[in-house]
Amino acid sequence: MLDLPPSLGQLLIWQTAAMGFVAWCAWRAVYNLYFHPLSMFPGPRGAAVTRLWQAYMELYKGISLHEIRMQLHEKYGDVIRIGPNELHFANPKAFHDIYNANNKWDKDHRMYRAFDADTASLCLISYHAAKQRRDVLSPLFSRTAIVKLQDLVRTRIDVLCDVLAGQYDLGKYSDLNLGFRCFTMDVITSFCYARSFDATLAPDFNSALVHALDESLPMLTLNKYSQFFVWCMRNTPRWVAMRMSSPAMAAVFCMRDTLQEQIDGILRDPSLLENAQHPIIYNELLSPDAHKGRPLPTNISLLQEAMVLLGAGSDTSAIALTTTVYNVVNTPGIQERLHAELLAAWPNLDEPPRYEVLEKLPFLTAIVKEGLRLFPGAPAFARVVPPEGAIIAGIVIPGGAVVAQSFTYVQHAESVFDGANNFNPERWLREGARALAESSLVLFAKGPRSCLGINLAYCEVYLALAHVFRRFEIRLDPARQADFTYKEHFVVYFTGEHVHASCKPREA
């Protein structure tokens, strides 16, 4: 045996380890390019070799994933390999093959770990674990429960309308992006925790919480690519995190603390739940009956669920409202026609109709559907093909592959909707519209992991649109052209000019 000095021995070990690592990377690259089960699918070579290609495009070059997908589909066709083990489809048929009631497919952990909330409904990876949690929470989000609690949504829309009227009196244009985000934030917090943070009452809708959530969005994109960032975020002491982040982020910490205090209080004294104004998430999450003998969620799981519901249930509905109001006001004749329908159904301003009545108004319904159809892009929610494989849009896909399609490839496809880019509520008044909605209005996804909050979202959208268009004549600010350019950080984040409008109260 060679008798080497210790430093030389160590150097040799390091050299061998480094060479081994380089050889392993080279072998992975060759394997991914030529021998991987997805190697026959087209796409950039970088994307086939490593997921770092996506990270490079998103984080370094600043290109949003939705733009990358579009460019790649244009270049490579209907199916693209966007990561070593990941496919995205452009053919609208693929959506129904991936997201449907029969598919008990798991989610892809790399996408959802970004939230660092792996015990919350949205982030549970396995179908079975998610089903148990959904079974527990579903009664709270059922249509019956939402119809019962509609006054809660109406109270928040009344607050929003009062603020809009006040801003008009001061001669101001209102920022509708922020206004609707504050409204949906107040709804979700009242609904889930029976607490309102009164975001809508912040001066000019500049709620610290809304801004803080905005600032935390890019972190989701960062976290997606490395568990290390997630670990750092979780383990950084609070005072360091506060120092490193912007002052706005304090609102998120504060929100977290408030929710944690509420959870601790309820765990100490469960009778607090009986005194709540209405059932909240903890009534279900801490109900032994709902869990059918299974252990109740831990303290941390309760907090994760609370935070994730806040994110899942606020921006989404607000985006739908902002873009729909913009399209209604910006398309000649639509606002007047909608107002006429609302006036007939709601002649006395002091007696607003119930949600069940509004839902039956044909033109309002057509506007809700068209608004949701034109909802701007959302990420492609990644699912894992089960071991036996699957056929997606007529193509055989091997088991274990990660597959996804953003709903925009259905809802914005010219092959599915004539004049797909135009806001045309009329399409929903034609024969066959119900079937079209069933098959092609898919922004809430389909199947066992579809949106848990769909009933609440519809209730918010119907009530808010009815109230703002019955109560106000809305005009866009001619000096500021709204810009819906967005970045995809799990939810859509608009980077351009917000929608500013004057909301002139109607006399009666």
Ligand code: HEM
């Ligand atoms: C226009 C508004 C909304 C849209 C477009 C929307 C869309 C979606 C989509 C596409 C999914 C599937 C995500 C995935 O596969 O990972 C989803 C899941 C979910 N949504 Fe919504 N959503 C909206 C409003 C809401 C609201 C108001 C809530 C209320 C809390 C909510 C709560 C959830 C939850 C908890 C999940 C996770 C379900 C699961 O993974 O099993 N959403 N939503």
